[in-house]
Amino acid sequence: MKKILIATKNEGKAREFRAFFEPRDFKVVTLSELDDIPEIIESGKTFTENALIKAQSLTNALQATVVADDSGLMVDALLGEPGIYSARYAGDHDDEKNNEKLLQKLLTVPNGKRTATFHTSLVVTRVDKAPLIVEGEVSGEILRKLRGRDGFGYDPLFYLPNLGKTFAELTPDEKNEISHRGQAIKKLDEKFDDWWIDE
Numbered sequence: 023m024k025k026i027l028i029a030t031k032n033e034g035k036a037r038e039f040r041a042f043f044e045p046r047d048f049k050v051v052t053l054s055e056l057d058d059i060p061e062i063i064e065s066g067k068t069f070t071e072n073a074l075i076k077a078q079s080l081t082n083a084l085q086a087t088v089v090a091d092d093s094g095l096m097v098d099a100l101l102g103e104p105g106i107y108s109a110r111y112a113g114d115h116d117d118e119k120n121n122e123k124l125l126q127k128l129l130t131v132p133n134g135k136r137t138a139t140f141h142t143s144l145v146v147t148r149v150d151k152a153p154l155i156v157e158g159e160v161s162g163e164i165l166r167k168l169r170g171r172d173g174f175g176y177d178p179l180f181y182l183p184n185l186g187k188t189f190a191e192l193t194p195d196e197k198n199e200i201s202h203r204g205q206a207i208k209k210l211d212e213k214f215d216d217w218w219i220d221e
């Protein structure tokens with residue numbers, strides 16, 4: 023059976039990737055299941071650079087096929103912040119504090135000017151092969167308080183006017199259907215088999 027390592031410690035992301043790879047007969051492993059993985063420093067200047075760092079460093083260390091996701095929220099009124107710093111926005115990786123900081127920063131920004139975009143860069147790496155890179159984005163608005171219980175990260179603040187719901191009010195399938203990660207995964211779906219067999 024083919025095996026793929028998802029280079030993430032984020033369980034929310036890992037769930038979304040399992041749903042893609044497991045039906046394709048991949049055994050999926052995530053970083054939480056491995057010991058002695060060196061800390062990966064996300065030192066890139068773009069989502070894609072960071073995803074490349076995460077994936078390639080693990081392919082090099084373990085000779086494994088690896089998929090990495092670097093993603094984040096770009097808020098127009100904050101000139102694209104927190105962007106690649108989304109996970110570390112309020113210091114450490116704490117969703118609750120990140121959401122609080124975002125609400126604070128947007129306190130004086132009126133409804134109608136609270137537009138934002140989620141971005142994902144996905145990179146798949148394998149030894150002796152050029153990486154496969156895909157991206158996905160989705161637009162929405164930032165609410166004034168949290169709404170919904172599902173999802174992770176900024177999901178309870180990310181509102182889709184067309185649906186009248188936040189990401190945290192959608193089922194996993196509904197979220198995957200429209201989300202930045204879901205869109206990137208769809209592109210991966212289109213390109214993956216050719217990339218995999220192409221020597």
Ligand SMILES: O=c1nc[nH]c2c1ncn2[C@H]1C[C@H](O)[C@@H](COP(=O)(O)OP(=O)(O)OP(=O)(O)O)O1
Pocket residue numbers: 029030031032035064091092093094095108109110115120140173174175176177189201203
């Ligand atoms: O669908 C999403 N719904 C809500 N929030 C999201 C989503 N996608 C990314 N985000 C937020 C979470 C985190 O604050 C940052 C990603 O940071 P990012 O470094 O890519 O991921 P991470 O540190 O959580 O896990 P890891 O690097 O181990 O994959 O954007």
Ligand SMILES: [Mg+2]
Pocket residue numbers: 064109
């Ligand atoms: Mg990270």
